[in-house]
Amino acid sequence: MHSFELVKPKTLADAVAALADGAQALSGGQTLLPTMKQRLADPGTLVSLTGIPELQGVCQGDAGIIIGGATPHAVVAREAAKYYPGLAALAGQIGDPAVRNRGTIGGSIANNDPSACYPAAVLGSGATIVTNTREIAADDYFLGMFETALEEGEIVTAVKFPVPQKAAYAKFVQPASRFALVGAFVAQFADGVRVAITGASNNGVFRWPEAEAALSASFTPEALKGLTLPADDMIADLHGSAEYRAHLCGVMTKRAVMAAG
Amino acid sequence: MTKTSMTVNGKAVSAETEGRTLLSAYLREGLGLTGTHIGCDTSQCGACVVHVDGKAVKSCSVFAQDVEGADVTTIEGMANADGSLGTIQQAFQDHHGLQCGFCTPGMVMSSAALLAENPTPTEAEVRHYLEGNICRCTGYHNIVKAVMAASGQAVPAE
Amino acid sequence: MPKDGGIGDSTKRREDIRFLTGKGRYTDDINLRGQAYAYFLRSEVANGRINGIDAKAALAMPGVLAVLTGADFAGMGGNPAGWLINSRNGEPMKEPKRPVLAHGKVRHVGDAYAVVIAETYQQARDAAAAVEADITELPAVVDMAQALADSTNLVHDEIGTNQCFDWGWIEDNRAAVEEAFKNAPHVTTLELTNNRLVPNAMEPRASLADYDAGTGDYKLYTTSQNPHLHRLLIAAFVMGMPENKLTVIAPDVGGGFGSKIYHYGEEAAVLHAAKVLNRPVKWVAERSESFLSDAHGRDHVTKIELATTKDGQFLALRSETMANVGAYLSNFSTATPTFLHGTLMAGPYKTPLVYVNVKTVFTNTAPVDAYRGAGRPEATFSIERIIDKCARELGLDQAEIRRKNLLTPDQFPYTTPVGLVYDTGNYQATLDKMTELADLAGFEARRAESAKRGKLRGLGLSTWIEACGIAPSNLVGVLGARVGLFDAATVRVNATGNISVMTGAHSHGQGHETVFAQIVAEQLGIPATSVEIVHGDTSKIPFGMGSYGSRSLAVAGSAMTKAVDKIIAKGKKIAAHMLEASEDDIEFKDGNFSVAGTDKAKSFGEIAFSAYVPHNYPLESLEPGLEETAFYDPGNFTYPAGAYACEVEVDPDTGKVEIAAFTCADDFGNVMNPMIVNGQVHGGVGQGIGQALLENTSYDENGQLLTGSFMDYAMPRADDVPFYKVDHSCNTPCTHNPLGVKGCGEAGAIGSPPAVVNAVIDALHRGGHTHVSHINMPVSPARVWAAINSK
Incomplete structure (x- = not known):
């Protein structure tokens, strides 16, 4: 290098x-x-950023949990479990154990890889990204593949997650990289359901409004019946066509709902 | 070049580094600890896994300067004090959990991290935990067997 | 048997101690005083004309010692193909020169055209960015069919075609086979690919070259499966020096699987650089370089047809294959799709008529050569897939159609219609054993249980055979081999009775240091711990052709056994003198030389001591010392065979295939160390499952490798495979080597891919998706899902 x-x-x-x-x-x-x-x-x-104590750790805040920007995935998997099991489970599926001991939530969402797991949890939870200068709602943060609302020199210092009633992540792995070929995160809040999909779209992580509406009406796998996503903007590569990814979005969302119980 | 110090296998050590010196290079070239192997350049294969402050990490994906002062354990530090094989190392030999030996240091270090977290993992848990360590020789059969045996559990006869 | 383990004992491996404690010594672990580092510049285009290379800026950068380009090596010889194949029309194959570094043209992405040598590796890499290469990109030839059709875009302009050869086997069978197909009651046809694989031994290739300006001697530490073959190729063919000026050392080698058989340009380049700079030069491949420049494996496109009676008796089989050799002929690349593939197309079956046609094709891709199994997996996959399809068409059970056509034990020795003579086997026995171990009778219950969970369960079989123990030199010489394929060993008994065995085999995971010692210990009746196995150094070992083609034990092991026989024969002479008896009356048993019918005896240790302290010794008729060398050339190939069963579960919603069970019943002849044999089968099956489900080497139409790292090339991981059931109790010892061994290294990789794919097709059929007759490997989730939804 x-x-x-x-x-x-x-x-x-x-x-x-x-x-x-x-x-x-x-x-x-x-x-x-x-x-x-x-x-x-x-x-x-x-x-x-790994030696800055104020960027580390998982704690309970007023409106959910707060995860320091430089907190490794393994710490989130372990310490967030009691507050937000769906998020902890997602963190425990990122990469492999050695990667989880180094990789951090801030690094992941600052990079915004279209196949990364964390963006699904952040967007699917309606989390707030805290930086050294401001707070950014998840809906305003992810701007497309490898693009975020972060300015030059801006650091993700924490992510604030509201804790839903139920949530789960279903990941279908790309067999080589073990990133998400498609990952679906569903979260049921008192005021409705959020669904975020990673791995599938050329535009990076996205919400699936039709699935959210259906699941808000009935948080059951059956509620998703007949719902499909268009293949137009889906990633097509060696590991799967756009049509296959569009199909997997439905399957994984259903499985996430089932896992959320 | 600056001098970077840490504790490796219980000994205080230091070696010259650049910013770009990886922990794996620090160990192999700086300290001559060549048991840590480099099998890829994308943080996938796990041949370079060592423990940093008790946690398994891929030493090819960490800068030496970033872990200055850390307590590092490598495959060279896994034997018993008398030089005999440690429990996991012995299980790998007993169950033929290695062939060419190249992925072995990483496998042993990852297995040690697993058993520290989860002393009696199921077969599925072992397989899942080792997903970041690639072996091309064994088909994983005897590696999984060795890890389960090292945890004191029954393993398939063959 | 010696107390610490002789033949048949699952002795734990002695080499494990160093590997488990970080004391292995792989090429990159070796450092020589004053060594410099090499970094190779590699083509970023698949086909291009080199107009010029300007290294001036690079040479001015810190630490840079030299920049060498193709021009610096243009006077050297080409890296040769080891096997001459003639086309059906009698013309010899096309053999364009393969230079040390590309010169004039680059022919694949990753083709090295220059090397930067610097004080440190980082400096070499930094300077490489400053080398200005003026390369004009030309249209790339990637697809084999297009390459054959194209007469304007040529990988090698000087040969006027992209076809290397068009081979028929056996040409004399062709008419009879065609006739049989015309008259056949049933013909099954299948077009399939055998997917291109990247070997990916976990240790990337590496070389460390040293030159002694005082003596003119070169030394090369390198990742080799066969150091003598490397010495031969580098000295005699490429660099043009006497072999006695070059020592090749292959220290611990982290896996090979074929990819480290071959001589690669980087090796000659660092040797030459070491001389030019008068300093040691080291090069270690990064994994991304391995993907681009190691010889790949497989890459066949085949149309196969099987003619049968209505009740499934095989009448004739024929195949047409295009085999990719990539941009240059690698050392075994012409043998792999021909004599390691075509000669196996009879399989373990009675098929009376077989004809095979293979066209090999140059493309702007990395060279393709032997990879674990080499040709035999391709043959087995074609045969076992067409049988599966045929059985489905005829409504026959998968085991029954095989049983009906397998050769029976009374038919050996059996001359196949494709030129091999199988010496012995019992294919029914392994099929029966597999049927029992895999509990085929219980399959339906397991299928029903899977169905309850929404999964489609399928069962796939494969009854396979290979020819290994490579190879009888006179036979392969007739077939075009340019080398002998014997092996050699020296057994040196030291004065105090301990033994050094110098073997021509090379262990890079196989455990020779343990197993070979077990064999010598058994023969001599001494502890295995007093036997040391020396391998991997041309300065220590008489000669050797190395390890590949499941040949180590069958060929090099036989040489070793023969050398031990000579030791015993000489020991008898010494004992006869010491015991004042006739040599004919001396018996050797359990480590003692005794006079038959008496209690007069000398131990092996006493005889050894006497040979080196020859005070009471027949010096007038016998040389002192106790050291013997034997060269062994096998009388035939060996023919391991077996029966495999794979059960899969397919998730119809995602297309994901999981291996639910995998069972192997193999016949490897006599087994020296069951633990190691099991491990070899596990590893082979793991690689076979990788080929069947995961591994995909893909170039785009411009010749860019799309799967150039572990991020896109899916290697099997621990959670992709199950525990395997492995058995080798049904053995028919090889009839023509002293140990009765057949070889086990490639078996798993040969027998498993068709079992996996057959199981997937079976699952889909049982699940009602009967329109799916074939899915090409890797049978990825996306492909399975697409196949299910292709109606």
Whole structure:
């Protein structure tokens, strides 16, 4: 990989300052490092966010749970289980155990890989992304494949999740990468159901309004009968055609509803 | 180049690093601990798994400077104090859980992390936990057997 | 049997201790003082003309020592194909030169055209970005049918065609086969592909070259399955030096599966660079380079037809295959689709007439060569799939159609219509054993249980055979081989009775260090722990053709056994002198030389000591010392065979296939270490399941590799496979080698893919999707779902 300088701030303020002049943030690095090995990224300075205590941890807030931006997936899988089991279960399905020990929620949603798991939970929960400068509603945050509302130098410091009555994630893995070929996250709140799909669309994670309406009326697998998504904007690659992904969206949503119980 | 220090297999060590020096390179080239292997460049194969502060990580996907001061355990640190094979290592030998040996260090380190979290995993749990460690030789049969045996559980006769 | 394990004992592997403690010594673990590092520049286009390479900027960068390009190697020889195949019209195959580094043209993505040598690897990589290569992209030839039809876009302009050869086997059978098809009551036809695979041994290829300017000697540490073959190819063919100036050392090697048989340009390049710079030069492939530049496997497109009676008796079989050889002929690439494929098309069956046609095709893709099984998996897949389809068409049971056509034990030795002589076997026995172990009788109950969970359960069978123990030299010489395929061993008994065995086989996972010691210990009646196996170093070993084609035990093991026989014969002479008896009266048993009918005896250790301290010794008629070498050339191939059953569950909503059970009943002849044999079968089956369900090598129409990393190339993981049931109790010892062994390394990869695919088709049929007659491998969820919904 290209040469760079690694800096390790101990506070968020120092990290923000270090990022001010075009440096790139490094969180768990589980996606960034392979990219850098291919020399597809050439940051002059990398600012590690892993040593900043205020970005770590899972805690209960006024309106749900708050997860520090640099909290590894394994910590979320373990510590969020008592507050939000559906979210913890999703975190426990990301990558593999070693990746979960390094990869972080902030890194995942800042990258917004169209096949990543976390965006489904964040959008499907209607979470709020907290940065060093503002709070962004999930609905306004994911702007398309690898695109987010984050500005240059802006850091995801936390994600605030409202806790639904029921939620589950059903993931159909791409057999090589183990990312989601299609993943569906469903969450039932008092005021309705949210459904978010990852892995399928050329535009990244998206909500499925028809499924949300049907499930809001009746939170049962049968409620989804007859609902389909158009294949037009779906990803087509070696691992599945657009039609196949559109089909899997229905299957995985149904399975998520069944898993949510 | 800067000097980066950490504890590896119980010993305080240090070696010269650049920002881009991976933990795997630090171990292999800086410290001469060549038991940690590099089998891919996409964080997939798991041959490089070591423990950092007790957690399994892929050492090819961590910068050495980012884990400065950490407590690292590698395959070289897994034997008993008298040099005999540790429980998991012994189970791998007893059940022929390795062939070419290249993925083996990562397999042993991941298995150790599994058994630390879950002392008596089911077969399915073992298989699922090892999904980030690729072996091309064994068809996984004897690896899964070895891990279950190391946890004191019954394994298939063959 | 020795107390610590002789023949037939599941002795634990001694090599495991170093591998389990991080003390293995693979090529990248070796460092020489002052070594520099190489990074290869590889083509980003599948076909291109090299107009010029400007290295000036790169040479000015920190740490850079040299930049070498194809021009620096243009005077060297080509890396040759090891097997000459003639076309049906008698013309020899086309053999374009394969240079060390591409020169003039690049012919596949990943084709190396320059190498940067620097003080550190990062410096070499940094400088590579500054090398300016002016390469004009040309249209790529990727699809085999198009390549054959195309006379303007050529991979190698100088040969005027993209066809390497058009081979018929056996040409004299052709007319009779055609006649049989014309008159056949039933003909089953199937078009299928045998998917291209990337071997992906977990250790990427690596080489470390050293040059001694004082003596002019080269030394190469490299990831090789056969260091002597590497020495031969590099010294005699490519670099043009006497073999005695080159030592090749293959230390611990992290898997091969065929991909490390071959000599690759990087090896000669670092050797040459070591001389130019007068420093050791190391190169270690990154995995992404392995994907682009290791020889791939399989890649056949086949039309196969089976003529039968209405009740399923096989009358004739014929196939037409296009086999991809990629951009250059790799060392075994011409043998793999021909004599390792066509000669197996009779399978274990009585089929009286067989004709095989193979056209090999150059394309702008990585070279394709032998990968675990090599040709035999392709043959077995074609045969076992067409039998499955035929049985469905005729309404016959899958086991019954096989049983009806399998050769019977009284037919051996059996000369097949495709030129092999099977020496022995009992295919009914392995089929019966598999039927019992897999509980085929209980399948329907399991299917019903799966159905309750919404899953479609299917059962697939495969009765397979292979020819291995490669190979009788005189026979393969007639067939076009340019090398002998014997092997060699030296058994050195040291003065205090311990033994070093120098074997021409190379262990890269097979456990030779343990098993070969077991055999010698058994023969000599001494502890296995006093036997050390030495392999992988041309300076220590007399000669050897290495390990591939399930040949280590059958060929190199036989050489070792013969050398031990010589040790015993010499020991008898020494014992006769010491015991004042006639040599004819000396018996050797359990480690003791004794005079028949008396209690006079000398232990093996006493004899060894006497050979090195020859105070009471027949020096006038016998040389001191106790060391013997034997070369062994097999009298025939060996023919392991077996019967496999696979049960799958298909999720009809997603198309995902899960392996519910996999059972193997194999005949490997005599088994030396059952634990290791089981492990070999597990590994082969794991790879076969990978081929059947997961592994897909895909190039786009421009020749870009779409599956160039583990992110897109699906390797089998622990949760993709079940525990396997493996049995090798039904054995018919090989009749022509001293150990009666047949070989087990490739079996699993040969027998398993058709069993898996047959099971998927069976599941779909039982689930009512009877319109699906075939799905090409890998049988991915998307393909299964598409097939179900293709009506």
